[in-house]
Amino acid sequence: MERKQCVWVVDDEPNGFEVIELLLRREGYHLNYFSSGKEALNRLDTSRPDVILLDVMMPEMDGIETCSRIKANPNWKPIPIIIVTALDSKEDLARALESGADDFLTKPVNGLELRARVRSMLRIKQQYDALQATINLRHDLSKLVVEDLRQPMSTMLLGSHLLLQSNLEPKDRERAEMVHAAGLEVDAIINGLLRLAKMESGKLLLNRVEVDLNELAEVVLANFQAIAQTTAPQAAMLPEGTAQRAIANFKQIQLKSELPKQRRWISIDANLFHRLLDNLLTNAIESSPSGSNITFHINYPNATESPRQAVISVIDEGIGISKHLQQSILDQYEPGSLISGASQIGLRLTFCKMVAEAHGGTITIEDNQPQGSIVTVQI
Known part of the structure; x- marks a missing residue:
């Protein structure tokens, strides 16, 4: 039976x-009456209507x-x-709207107007529910696909690892290392997507440990600085699309750190936070022109x-993120072109x-003056 x-x-x-009630009697709706806004708000915790008719003048x-x-x-x-x-x-x-x-x-x-407006709002609600169901289905299918990728990726990593243990010619070893590095990158993406799904569903449990944030930042910065010094031929050997390849392509960028002398231990999930810092720096590098500066700053x-x-705070000197994208890019997997030849992927910032x-x-x-962006994380 169709739900009323x-x-x-x-x-x-x-x-x-x-x-x-009299004007809507023939429409077949299930009507509920509430004598105050507070009563309706309390009921919303356990029940959801399809539309609300709300009087303005109430005590x-x-x-x-x-x-x-x-x-x-x-x-x-x-x-x-x-x-x-x-x-x-x-x-x-205007206040009501x-x-x-x-x-x-x-x-x-007016009865005719009431029925028409209620039908209009119900159509909008049905369209929203159908769209939400489609989005949920897409999320579920995406999660299934990602989970299905884990087994063949594990097999590929194991195979490439065993291959590297054998006696290979230098050229063959170089190719096997490239395959293994690419596999590790894809495996990290798969794990990241699964963690995103858990975070979205509220099922992610943080593995909190006491971490020296300065030390964690120094490790991340050292990795980026080391890759930034690679030569062009060495950069070409890195897997396409990796953060390392992006940095190597922009190796003329000066990465500056401003870490406080006084260290502080904080309780965080070290692995997740390591990826957060990686993503912030990768985004800054991809959105910055050659020869510019990026500043990594921590304050306690x-x-x-x-x-x-x-x-x-990660401060870059790129052309920045437009005002209308500064909030939406955090909430959606939305791309926004920042500089010629590079794109900002909202997935990274959504993860952060x-x-x-x-x-x-x-x-x-927020905007950096005279140009660029400042991305700030407070915990």
Whole structure:
């Protein structure tokens, strides 16, 4: 049996619900009545309507505030809200829409208009649900594909490792090393994607250990500096698309470090945080022109001044990330062209955001003056 579409009516006046119930009687909806915004908010923890008809003039918590609170919650935001109001000024209607309302009706409610607007909002909700189901299916399929890749990749790594243990001619050994290096890179990508999936589902458990953040940063920076000194022929031997190859291509970039003399041990997942630092530096290098500078900076705030244990900034001199992408690129796998011949992959920054938030921290992007970007992680 097809599920009845659920419509909530939130109005401190029972007569208002009775009028709407009468006008929608033949539509076959399942109607629920709530006498206050607070009552509706409490019910949203356990139930989800398909559309909400929300009165504006209510005591204690009016419809505008109720609407704002619903739309501020990511789990409730997709629910269409129709504001029902006796107010008819343009300013009041603007306030209703700015609070996140999807549509509005003026009192006295016209039956024909009410039914048309409810149907419109229900169509939008159905389209959203169908899109969300498609996205979830895509995520599930992607995860299955990635998991299926693990076994053949493990076999390839084992085979190339055994091959390297045998007596090979120098040229053959060089080729086997390239295959093994490429396999390690793909294996790291597979593990990273699986960790992303776990983070998105909230199932990732952090393996926290006490880490000297200065020491971890020094290890990461040393790896990047060593590759940055490779010659062009040596760079060509690295697997295509790796962070090392990217650095070698931009080896004229000066990588500067500003680490505090006073060290601090903090509780983090060392492996995840190592990858976070790798990703930040790789992005900065890919978005920077040859001959520019990149600065890696760590600051330990005073415990009495800030609850944060560490602030990490990577500052580059590229052409930067446009204002409209500075937030969206953290939330989506969105590419944005930063310099000619290079592209910024949002997947890396999405990974960084998830790692930072898993540690109770934040990540932000802002402009560097006169040009470039500053990516800051606070934990």
